[in-house]
Amino acid sequence: MTYCVSQLAEYHLCVFFNACRASRVAFLAFAVLLYGVAAHAEGGKAIHFRIVDGQLSEGPAVVRVSEGETVSLFWSADQASQVHLHGYNLLIGVGPGGPVEMKVLAKATGRFPVSLHDAKGHGHANKPLMYLEVYPK
Numbered sequence: 001m002t003y004c005v006s007q008l009a010e011y012h013l014c015v016f017f018n019a020c021r022a023s024r025v026a027f028l029a030f031a032v033l034l035y036g037v038a039a040h041a042e043g044g045k046a047i048h049f050r051i052v053d054g055q056l057s058e059g060p061a062v063v064r065v066s067e068g069e070t071v072s073l074f075w076s077a078d079q080a081s082q083v084h085l086h087g088y089n090l091l092i093g094v095g096p097g098g099p100v101e102m103k104v105l106a107k108a109t110g111r112f113p114v115s116l117h118d119a120k121g122h123g124h125a126n127k128p129l130m131y132l133e134v135y136p137k
């Protein structure tokens with residue numbers, strides 16, 4: 001009899017813990033979903049780059065996005081210079097002061113080079129720092 005009762009209690013405990021585990025999984029799935037929605041609402045990808053001695057020392061050589069997406073390219077540089085996204089004709093000043101954001105709404109498709117200009121705006125002597133590739137939806 002005692003044996004039966006303890007087995008019954010164990011069964012209930014087991015059901016209780018399984019329910020807990022199931023709700024924890026559901027909660028995690030919900031949290032991941034919320035995070036995804038929040039990240040999307042904030043406006044897409046953010047990618048960080050660093051330029052040292054006129055070369056890309058950190059960050060991907062190619063960034064791929066879909067048409068209509070917004071991507072934020074953050075640039076840090078050891079020297080005052082300019083970063084130029086060709087095609088979109090975006091030009092920003094960068095330097096030792098901290099990362100500068102280049103926000104791109106990818107409305108034109110294609111492969112666009114990003115090149116470095118010096119502080120006076122002269123550039124294109126070196127190969128592009130990286131490329132932005134925008135794919136049709």
Ligand SMILES: [Cu+2]
Nearest residue numbers: 084115123124
């Ligand atoms: Cu340029």
